[in-house]
Amino acid sequence: MNSAYGLVAVSLVVAATVLIGTFGLRISRTTSDFYVASRTVSPLRNASAIGGEYLSAASFLGVAGLILAYGADMLWLPVGWTGGYLVLLVLISAPLRRSGAYTLPDFAEARLESMAVRRVTSVLAVLIGWLYLMPQLQSAGLVLRTVVGTPVWAGAVLVAVVVTINVLSGGMRSITLVQAFQYWLKLTALAVPVLFLLIAWRHDTAPAPTRDAPPTFPQATTVSVGADVTVRVEHPVRVVLHGRLDGRAQDGPVELTAGEHRIARDSTVVFPAGAAVPHVSGLPESTDREWALPLSGREYPLYATYSLILATFLGTMGLPHVLVRFYTNPDGQAARRTTVLVLALLGAFYLLPALYGVLGRIYTPELLMTGRTDAVVLTLPGRLIGGTLGDLLGALVTAGAVAAFLSTSSGLTVSVAGVIAQDILHGGVRSFRAATLLALFVPLGLALAARALAVADVVGLAFAVAASTFCPLLVLGIWWRRLTVAGALAGLVAGGGLAGTAVVWTILGGPPSGLAGALLAQPAAWTVPVAFAVMIMVSLLTPRSIPPGVARTMVRLHTPESLDVDRGTWRPKRV
Amino acid sequence: MSWDDAQPGTAGDSPPRPGGPRGDEGPASGRTPPKRVLVTSPRTRAARRPRRPVTREIDEQTGLGEAYMRSLMRAQLRLSLGVCGLLGAAVGGLPLLFVLVPRLRELQVLGLPLPWLLLAGLVYPAFVGCGWWYVHQAERNERDFAELVDRDT
Numbered sequence: 001m002n003s004a005y006g007l008v009a010v011s012l013v014v015a016a017t018v019l020i021g022t023f024g025l026r027i028s029r030t031t032s033d034f035y036v037a038s039r040t041v042s043p044l045r046n047a048s049a050i051g052g053e054y055l056s057a058a059s060f061l062g063v064a065g066l067i068l069a070y071g072a073d074m075l076w077l078p079v080g081w082t083g084g085y086l087v088l089l090v091l092i093s094a095p096l097r098r099s100g101a102y103t104l105p106d107f108a109e110a111r112l113e114s115m116a117v118r119r120v121t122s123v124l125a126v127l128i129g130w131l132y133l134m135p136q137l138q139s140a141g142l143v144l145r146t147v148v149g150t151p152v153w154a155g156a157v158l159v160a161v162v163v164t165i166n167v168l169s170g171g172m173r174s175i176t177l178v179q180a181f182q183y184w185l186k187l188t189a190l191a192v193p194v195l196f197l198l199i200a201w202r203h204d205t206a207p208a209p210t211r212d213a214p215p216t217f218p219q220a221t222t223v224s225v226g227a228d229v230t231v232r233v234e235h236p237v238r239v240v241l242h243g244r245l246d247g248r249a250q251d252g253p254v255e256l257t258a259g260e261h262r263i264a265r266d267s268t269v270v271f272p273a274g275a276a277v278p279h280v281s282g283l284p285e286s287t288d289r290e291w292a293l294p295l296s297g298r299e300y301p302l303y304a305t306y307s308l309i310l311a312t313f314l315g316t317m318g319l320p321h322v323l324v325r326f327y328t329n330p331d332g333q334a335a336r337r338t339t340v341l342v343l344a345l346l347g348a349f350y351l352l353p354a355l356y357g358v359l360g361r362i363y364t365p366e367l368l369m370t371g372r373t374d375a376v377v378l379t380l381p382g383r384l385i386g387g388t389l390g391d392l393l394g395a396l397v398t399a400g401a402v403a404a405f406l407s408t409s410s411g412l413t414v415s416v417a418g419v420i421a422q423d424i425l426h427g428g429v430r431s432f433r434a435a436t437l438l439a440l441f442v443p444l445g446l447a448l449a450a451r452a453l454a455v456a457d458v459v460g461l462a463f464a465v466a467a468s469t470f471c472p473l474l475v476l477g478i479w480w481r482r483l484t485v486a487g488a489l490a491g492l493v494a495g496g497g498l499a500g501t502a503v504v505w506t507i508l509g510g511p512p513s514g515l516a517g518a519l520l521a522q523p524a525a526w527t528v529p530v531a532f533a534v535m536i537m538v539s540l541l542t543p544r545s546i547p548p549g550v551a552r553t554m555v556r557l558h559t560p561e562s563l564d565v566d567r568g569t570w571r572p573k574r575v
Numbered sequence: 576m577s578w579d580d581a582q583p584g585t586a587g588d589s590p591p592r593p594g595g596p597r598g599d600e601g602p603a604s605g606r607t608p609p610k611r612v613l614v615t616s617p618r619t620r621a622a623r624r625p626r627r628p629v630t631r632e633i634d635e636q637t638g639l640g641e642a643y644m645r646s647l648m649r650a651q652l653r654l655s656l657g658v659c660g661l662l663g664a665a666v667g668g669l670p671l672l673f674v675l676v677p678r679l680r681e682l683q684v685l686g687l688p689l690p691w692l693l694l695a696g697l698v699y700p701a702f703v704g705c706g707w708w709y710v711h712q713a714e715r716n717e718r719d720f721a722e723l724v725d726r727d728t
Contacts, residue, residue, distance in 0.1 A: 021619075086658070087637050087659065089709060293688075294673050305670045333714060340706040351699065559720070565630050565634055
C-alpha cells in the first residue's frame with residue numbers, strides 16, 4: 001500500500017478525534033459530566049457510542065485474520081461478542097441502570113453493602129481493563145508498521161498519547177461523541193471497501209475456497225517478510241529469494257526443500273503461480289474444504305468452541321467499559337431499548353469481517369506464511385483492486401483500524417481511570433487525571449515488554465476472566481436474594497484466581513500442548529461453573545452475612561421508575 | 576399517580592383486588608336486621624377504613640409487599656431465563672448438531688455452506704428479533720406490576 005495515503009488517513013483520524021475531544025472540554029465542567037455525560041445522550045447516539053467503544057482492534061482486524069487462518073470455527077467469536085449483549089440485555093441491563101451505579105465496584109457496594117467486596121471488584125476491574133488494553137496498543141504498533149513503516153513501539157505510544165489528551169481534555173461527554181463518531185467510521189471503513197472487493201471478486205470469476213487442497217498462490221507472488229519467521233514447507237518449491245534463508249545470505253533462485261526453514265526479516269521471496277503456500281510454524285495446514293467446516297481447526301474443537309461461547313456470551317457483561325455506558329441512559333427501560341439498538345449495530349458490523357476472511361483466503365494466502373493474518377483487512381484493497389482506488393480504500397480501512405484502537409482504548413481508559421481515582425486515589429478531577437496516566441501507561445509498558453500474541457486471543461482471555469468473576473457477581477446479585485458477602489468474595493477470588501492463572505500461563509509461557517493446553521488457552525468452560533458454584537455454596541453456608549438492606553435493594557433494582565417507592569438512599573460516591 | 580394521591584384516607588375508592596389488603600370489607604349490617612336500618616353507601620364505609628396502597632406495603636417491607644416484589648422478580652426472571660434457554664438451545668446446540676450430524680456441516684443452502692449462512696449471517700437478525708421481543712415482554716411485565724400496585728393512576 002502507498003504509505004503516504006496511510007499516513008494521511010492516520011493523521012486525519014487522530015486530528016478528528018482530538019478536535020472532537022477538545023470541543024467537549026467547553027461543555028464538560030463538573031465532575032458528573034466527566035462520568036456520565038450528564039445523562040442527556042440520545043439512545044441512538046448512546047448505542048453508537050457503545051458500539052464504537054466495543055468494536056476494538058480484535059473485531060476490526062483480528063476476526064478476519066483468525067477466519068483466514070482457522071476458518072469456520074472462528075465465526076463463533078463475533079457471534080459471541082454480539083450474543084453477549086443479548087445475555088446482558090435480558091439478565092442485567094435494566095436492573096443495573098436502576099442500581100444507579102457508575103462502575104462495577106459501585107454496584108458491588110450498593111448490592112452487598114461491603115467495602116471488602118468493593119475493593120476486590122476494583123482490583124479485578126483494573127486488571128481486566130489492563131488485559132484488554134494491552135493487545136489494543138500492541139496491534140496499534142503492528143498496524144502503523146504495516147502502513148507507514150514506523151517501529152512497533154511508535155504506534156503504541158502514539159495511541160497512548162492521543163487517548164491521554166482526549167480523556168484528560170473532555171472526560172466522558174466528549175468521549176461519548178467521539179465514540180459514536182468512531183462506530184460509524186468503523187462501519188463505513190469496512191463496508192465501502194467490501195463492496196468494491198466483491199465487485200472485483202465477481203469480475204475474477206468469483207472463485208470460492210472449496211478445493212480439497214491447501215491454499216496456493218493464485219499468481220506469481222512476491223512475499224516481503226517483515227519479521228523473522230520460521231515456515232514449514234510441505235512441497236519442495238523453487239523460489240527467487242533475496243535476503244537470508246536458514247542463516248545464509250541468498251540472492252537468486254533457490255530450492256525450498258520440505259521441512260522447516262527460517263527466513264530473516266526484510267527478505268523477499270518470489271513464489272511461482274500455483275505453488276502451495278508454506279505455513280508459519282505453529283499454524284496447522286488445512287485444505288480449503290476442511291477450513292470451511294466447523295469443528296475441524298484447532299485441537300479439541302468441541303471443547304474450544306463451547307468454552308469460547310461461554311466466555312464471550314457471559315464475559316461481555318463483565319467488561320469494565322461496557323457497564324459505565326449504561327448510566328448514560330435516563331432509566332431502566334431506556335437502557336433496555338439502547339441495548340437492542342446496540343445488538344442491531346453490532347450485527348450490521350459483524351456481517352463484514354467474515355467476508356474479508358474468505359476473500360483473504362483466496363487472494364492474500366501469503367499472510368499464512370508471514371503469520372501476520374491480522375493484516376488481512378489492510379492488505380486486501382491494495383491486492384484486489386490496486387491503483388489509486390486501491391490506495392484510497394486501503395487508507396479508509398487504515399482509518400477504521402486507528403479508530404478501533406482509539407475508541408476502545410479511550411473507553412477502557414475512562415473506566416479504569418474512574419475505578420483507580422475513586423477507589424485507590426482520593427477522588428476529584430485531579431485524581432482522575434493522575435489515574436488516567438496510570439490506567440494507560442501500565443498496559444503500554446506491558447505491551448512493549450510482552451511477546452506478541454494474536455490480538456483476538458488476548459481479548460478472548462480478558463472475556464474469560466470477566467465471565468468467571470463479574471458475571472456470577474452481577475447475575476446472582478441481581479436475581480438471588482441469598483447472595484452473601486462471604487459468598488461473593490469467595491466466588492470472585494476463586495473465579496478470578498483460576499482464570500487469572502490460566503491467562504498468565506498462556507501469555508507468559510504459551511500453553512502446553514494436549515488437553516491441558518486447551519483447558520488453559522480457553523479456561524471459561526471450567527472457571528465459570530466453578531465461580532458460580534463457589535459463590536452459591538459459600539452463600540448458602542453463610543446465611544448470616546446476607547446484607548441487611550437486600551429487600552430495599554431489590555425494590556431499587558427491579559421496580560420501574562414510574563412507581564413511587566422507597567428505593568433507599570445509596571448514592572455512588574462521586575469523584 | 577404520585578405518592579401524595581396514594582396517602583391513606585384519600586385513596587381507597589377503587590375496587591378491591593384479590594390478594595390486596597383488606598379487600599373484602601362490605602357493609603357490616605347484614606346479620607341481625609333491626610327495624611330501622613341505616614343505609615349507607617359501601618364506598619363511604621370503605622373510605623372510613625383507609626386502604627393502604629401497595630407501594631406502602633413495599634416501602635414498609637411487609638409480607639404482602641415482599642410477595643408483590645417476588646411476583647415481579649419471578650415474572651421477569653422467568654422471561655429472562657426463557658430467552659437464555661432459547662439462546663442456549665439454539666446457539667449451544669449448533670456445535671453438538673454439527674458433531675452428531677456431520678453431513679450438515681457441508682450442506683449447501685442458497686449456495687452457501689449451512690454453518691456459514693447461520694453463523695456469519697442469519698444469527699444476527701435473530702439476536703435483534705429476540706432482543707426486541709424480550710424488551711416488549713419485559714415492559715409489559717412492568718406495566719402489569721405498576722397497574723397492580725398503583726392502580727389509581
